[in-house]
Amino acid sequence: MSFETDTPIERRILARSLETLRKHAGMDMVFGGPVHHGAAAMEITDLTGVRTRSAVNLVVRNGEGLGGKALMLARPVSVADYISSQGITHVYDHAVRPEAIETLAALPIIVDRTPRILIYLAARTHVRLGDRWFDSFTPLVRRLERDIAVEDEVRRRLSLMRTTAEADRATLSRADLYDIAQELTNLADQIxxxxxxxxxxxxxxxxxxxxxxxxxxxxxxxxxxxxxxxxxxxxxxxxxxxxxxxxxxxxxxxxxxxxxxxxxxxxxxxxxxxxxxxxxxxxx
Structure with missing residues (x-):
């Protein structure tokens, strides 16, 4: 039995949310990708509003650049003038400069205390980003966190059912089979x-x-x-x-x-x- 999809949970959820995030933010670019190995690094896989491909498949490591700082702190961070900012390392300037990014924010999506997605919101002009601006993203962030948690739970339950129920299918009663099917139905309704x-x-x-x-x-x-x-x-x-x-x-x-x-x-x-x-x- 196979229930996996070709694209990881995080990429599918991010890809379908990029335009919504960009419209809400009022920014020129939104890009990001899944976080790997706890919070050791992330890879930029999905982008919208870009002019070049300079950031495609860029791996951002914990503590490096603005995104790495967000991973390290496990909270949103931003800079109003990226190139001249002294609060971050500039190891990824080669990817940022071609896009002429001035204002940049990094937003980690955290589930069970583990960063799963890192989202960048970028503007090519100076934009003032205050607490109210970040707070406005709370409903969207909660939805992304919920979507990831639901799909995690789906996979957990499916894996459990696969290793227990299917192996013993011959001994399960019709009522047992119906209950399993019904539980999967309820899970599907949440996806x-x-x-x-x-x-x-x-x-x-x-x-x-x-x-x-x-x-x-x-x-x-x-x-x-x-x-x-x-x-x-x-x-x-x-x-x-x-x-x-x-x-x-x-x-x-x-x-x-x-x-x-x-x-x-x-x-x-x-x-x-x-x-x-x-x-x-x-x-x-």
């Missing part, structure tokens, strides 16, 4: 990233009981052929976009078919719909 959510749902589908001849005695539910097609693809772990591509539909059409199928099956989410469809013999 914003569509690709990871689909993968978690796919793992839940694998634990969902397939009744065969012992199907529910509920009255038959009539689904349209396309609704069944969509559910079958969702059960394989495909996202709405991937289902749309596979079936030659628009993503909004896929959402419409899913919503209709869920209503007919009295389900509140995708995994519940798949469970209900299997109960009724509508899916293999």
């Amino acid at each position: 914003e990233d569509e690709t990871l959510r689909a993968k978690v749902e796919a793992v839940g589908n694998r634990f969902a009981p397939v009744l065969g001849s012992a199907r529910s005695q509920e009255p038959p539910t009539l689904l349209r052929p396309r609704e069944v097609d969509v559910l079958e693809h969702v059960a394989r772990g495909l996202s709405n976009r991937e289902v749309a591509e596979a079936l030659g539909l628009l993503p909004n059409t896929v959402k419409s078919y899913l919503k209709s199928a869920m209503r007919k099956l009295h389900a509140t989410n995708r995994v519940q719909a798949i469970l209900a469809a299997r109960e009724r013999g509508l899916l293999r």
Whole structure:
């Protein structure tokens, strides 16, 4: 069973947040990346608003430069005139100068006392950054911290289930399998990233009981052929976009078919719909 994605948690969460951060900050550039080995270093992997590629894949070490200072102190730091600042080392000036950065702030995203992402907010002019400016980022920072914590918990639970439940699947009762599938459904509902959510749902589908001849005695539910097609693809772990591509539909059409199928099956989410469809013999 595989539930990993090709891109680390931190990069996916950062990539989808860059433009929101830039608009909120009112800055010219936002860039950053995941923190490695506790807080030993970070790598700049994702950027927006840049003019050059001078900072791409730059590794910033703890204590070096403004970002390294933020890692060392585990709190936000800033400089109003980067090039002339005396409060930081200038080992990364070769990456900063081509972008003509004047004002720079470094914002660590910390989960369980460990920095996980370091975000830079940069302007090519002088900008006054006070406590009120930094405080305005608190809701965004809390959301990023929550997203990382949720995905950490998803992986922890999936790993635990993989090593315990799947190994003993032959001895688990139908009720046990249903409980596992339901727990995974609840976890999936907390995930914003569509690709990871689909993968978690796919793992839940694998634990969902397939009744065969012992199907529910509920009255038959009539689904349209396309609704069944969509559910079958969702059960394989495909996202709405991937289902749309596979079936030659628009993503909004896929959402419409899913919503209709869920209503007919009295389900509140995708995994519940798949469970209900299997109960009724509508899916293999």
